[in-house]
Amino acid sequence: MRRIGFAASNRATALSRARVPGRRIAHTVLTDLGPLRSYPAYRRVWAGETVSAVGSMITTTAVPLQVYDITGSSFAVGLTGLITLVPLIMFGMFGGAISDAVDRRRLALITSCGLAAVSAGLFVLALVGPRTVWPLFTLVAVQSALVSVDQPARRSMMPSLVPLRALPAATALQQIGWNIALTTGPLLAGVTITVSGYPVAYGIDAVTFGAALYALARLPPMPPTDGGTRAGVASVVDGLRFLRGQPIVVMTFAIDIIAMVFGMPRALFPELAGTQFGGGARTAGLLYSAVAAGALAGAVAGGWFGRVRRQGLAVVIAVIIWGVTIAMFGLVHNLIAGVLLLAIAGAADMISAVFRNAILNVATPDAMRGRLQGVFIVVVAGGPRLGDLEAGTAATVFSPTFSVVSGGLACVAGAVLLAAAVPSFSRYDSQAAITAAESREVTREPGEDPL
Numbered sequence: 001m002r003r004i005g006f007a008a009s010n011r012a013t014a015l016s017r018a019r020v021p022g023r024r025i026a027h028t029v030l031t032d033l034g035p036l037r038s039y040p041a042y043r044r045v046w047a048g049e050t051v052s053a054v055g056s057m058i059t060t061t062a063v064p065l066q067v068y069d070i071t072g073s074s075f076a077v078g079l080t081g082l083i084t085l086v087p088l089i090m091f092g093m094f095g096g097a098i099s100d101a102v103d104r105r106r107l108a109l110i111t112s113c114g115l116a117a118v119s120a121g122l123f124v125l126a127l128v129g130p131r132t133v134w135p136l137f138t139l140v141a142v143q144s145a146l147v148s149v150d151q152p153a154r155r156s157m158m159p160s161l162v163p164l165r166a167l168p169a170a171t172a173l174q175q176i177g178w179n180i181a182l183t184t185g186p187l188l189a190g191v192t193i194t195v196s197g198y199p200v201a202y203g204i205d206a207v208t209f210g211a212a213l214y215a216l217a218r219l220p221p222m223p224p225t226d227g228g229t230r231a232g233v234a235s236v237v238d239g240l241r242f243l244r245g246q247p248i249v250v251m252t253f254a255i256d257i258i259a260m261v262f263g264m265p266r267a268l269f270p271e272l273a274g275t276q277f278g279g280g281a282r283t284a285g286l287l288y289s290a291v292a293a294g295a296l297a298g299a300v301a302g303g304w305f306g307r308v309r310r311q312g313l314a315v316v317i318a319v320i321i322w323g324v325t326i327a328m329f330g331l332v333h334n335l336i337a338g339v340l341l342l343a344i345a346g347a348a349d350m351i352s353a354v355f356r357n358a359i360l361n362v363a364t365p366d367a368m369r370g371r372l373q374g375v376f377i378v379v380v381a382g383g384p385r386l387g388d389l390e391a392g393t394a395a396t397v398f399s400p401t402f403s404v405v406s407g408g409l410a411c412v413a414g415a416v417l418l419a420a421a422v423p424s425f426s427r428y429d430s431q432a433a434i435t436a437a438e439s440r441e442v443t444r445e446p447g448e449d450p451l
Helices: 006-019 021-029 034-038 040-071 074-099 104-128 134-161 164-195 198-217 233-244 247-263 266-275 281-300 311-329 335-363 366-397 400-421 430-440
Strands: none
Touching (some): 034 040, 040 074, 040 104, 040 164, 040 198, 040 266, 074 134, 074 266, 074 366, 104 134, 104 198, 134 164, 134 335, 134 366, 164 198, 164 430, 233 247, 233 366, 247 311, 247 335, 247 366, 247 400, 266 281, 266 366, 266 400, 281 335, 311 335, 335 366, 366 400
């Protein structure tokens, strides 16, 4: 597997910026578009995943709304998170091990086809009109199992598409694409469900998988480094053993778990839309979109990401801001104020995600990236699902306001305690880590991009 033309592309990009003062200013403020300009394979993957993610977010929004329509219970919406968490944990670690053992491109193609089939199943089920939530729960459980295998394969491809020093910019661009989907997907879901119903929403999702499949089909084979390691329990144990010796990487997982389990109120959005803000499905869609809109705005203005060396400290600060703004959101009854607070929280979460992902990819050798990305997926996708259950349960036992406010404050306290327990995380120097990682990686000859 070759990183194609990295050195030449970087020199050309640097010369271009040096000649155009306006471009230097834009680079200082706005997200670096260099990875999209310089690496065609990355550009196609980014575009395909963005289009597909819009459809996926329509489904992600439609499922809890449909569950709430069927049951009228926020606890049932929170239970959806638990239903998807179990297969995510069961298959997440093995999904990472599989991506270190086989061709990552082929694996992502297979799982993407499976996910498209699940969306088609949701479309058929919506046409029938389920009277209970269990058929819906079954399909989203299968979907979660496929995602737990698909995402480690996709994420471990990233350092093969761009050089290590371009990872913050490439990750920020991934965040832009993802948050475009997070912003537009829920809004489209709210409008589509209101106007045309659930079948059309799920049908759109199934069709958009075509973009991701096309991008994957254009990639060259991506076989595992040195023949790979056979997927199985021993391979998973090797990954966990490696992780045990990486306290900085462990911190990226632990602090995100704290933020998502205690500070993620999305399971309450269907109820809060009606009780706190006096709306319906469209208001719920707006709440879902607000977090993503803030993340998108933060990512677009992320030209400074590549200049941050204390990336661990940036993560801690971002998580604290997330918790504070979520707690404040629980206290407001004005929709505009609520949306603005969620947007600020989304920007903070995006900053945390960019730097956590950069730290993980730099610290992990290629032969181990799939397994560590498996852990990453379990944490990133599992944390919010546990948060759904926690938020729904606390809202049922106490009140939605108590659930949101107490969760945000618990998030702040947890971030401060973790930072105090592992001070090396706040001292993490990204430039020193990249230099060490580059000396560890096998040297690859630059060449033409054959794609």
